[in-house]
Amino acid sequence: MKFKSILAVSAMLFSMSAATTTLADTISFGDSYVGVNNQGVVVDSIGRDRYNLTGGSISVSRGNFSVSLGSIEYFNGWASDPRHFFAPGSFLLDTDGIGGWDYAVNFTRSLTDGHVGTATMYKLTKDAILIPGEVRTNETEIFLSNPNMMTSVGSGTYTISNGNMDFYSYLQDSIYDDMNKNGLFFQFTQRCANDVIREKVYPVNDVPEPATMALLGLGLLGTAGFVRRKGGSNK
Ligand SMILES: [Ca+2]
Numbered sequence: 001m002k003f004k005s006i007l008a009v010s011a012m013l014f015s016m017s018a019a020t021t022t023l024a025d026t027i028s029f030g031d032s033y034v035g036v037n038n039q040g041v042v043v044d045s046i047g048r049d050r051y052n053l054t055g056g057s058i059s060v061s062r063g064n065f066s067v068s069l070g071s072i073e074y075f076n077g078w079a080s081d082p083r084h085f086f087a088p089g090s091f092l093l094d095t096d097g098i099g100g101w102d103y104a105v106n107f108t109r110s111l112t113d114g115h116v117g118t119a120t121m122y123k124l125t126k127d128a129i130l131i132p133g134e135v136r137t138n139e140t141e142i143f144l145s146n147p148n149m150m151t152s153v154g155s156g157t158y159t160i161s162n163g164n165m166d167f168y169s170y171l172q173d174s175i176y177d178d179m180n181k182n183g184l185f186f187q188f189t190q191r192c193a194n195d196v197i198r199e200k201v202y203p204v205n206d207v208p209e210p211a212t213m214a215l216l217g218l219g220l221l222g223t224a225g226f227v228r229r230k231g232g233s234n235k
């Protein structure tokens with residue numbers, strides 16, 4: 001009877017755990033920060049609302065990595081003028097859960113038709129050069145000043161349309177496994193770094209969920225019972 005009820009509780013707890021968000025879900029995020037001007041003052045624009053990233057979404061599953069970022073004027077301006085001085089930017093990923101950027105996707109200026117380009121994901125070695133943003137120099141930007149210091153782990157296509165930049169890439173299993181184990185902290189930085197988006201998804205190292213704690217509790221109760229029984233037999 002008692003065993004049956006424990007089984008029932010365990011089944012219920014497992015079904016609760018199944019509702020946990022995984023990286024395969026598309027996770028949307030916003031960004032309320034509107035960027036700064038070249039004196040570091042927070043404004044809606046430099047003249048216009050040109051550098052304000054407004055949010056996006058990310059989805060990661062085995063073999064697939066995709067991210068979408070929104071900024072009507074920034075991305076549209078880039079698409080209409082491939083020489084757009086501050087475009088494009090870089091996507092930085094921290095996948096080992098111990099801080100520091102581990103991978104970078106560099107969006108080059110070479111848009112073939114103004115809307116589609118190829119970007120490469122690099123593994124950053126300790127020698128990789130991370131350069132500051134051109135306006136906000138306290139923010140990290142990166143571009144391939146020395147590609148020999150970075151190892152390509154894949155490349156993908158990005159598309160710019162209607163104020164969005166969508167990037168899709170094949171993802172190596174080892175990188176996916178790291179993300180799944182450690183969570184993913186990421187950042188998109190414009191060349192100017194006037195506006196920066198940072199998000200953390202799938203924080204597996206967070207405080208254990210109630211269901212996990214309850215399972216742990218059941219395990220401890222079982223251990224306590226075993227120890228008591230063992231103690232009794234020694235008397
Ligand atoms: Ca913003």
Ligand SMILES: [Ca+2]
Pocket residue numbers: 094095096097098099100101102
């Ligand atoms: Ca790291």
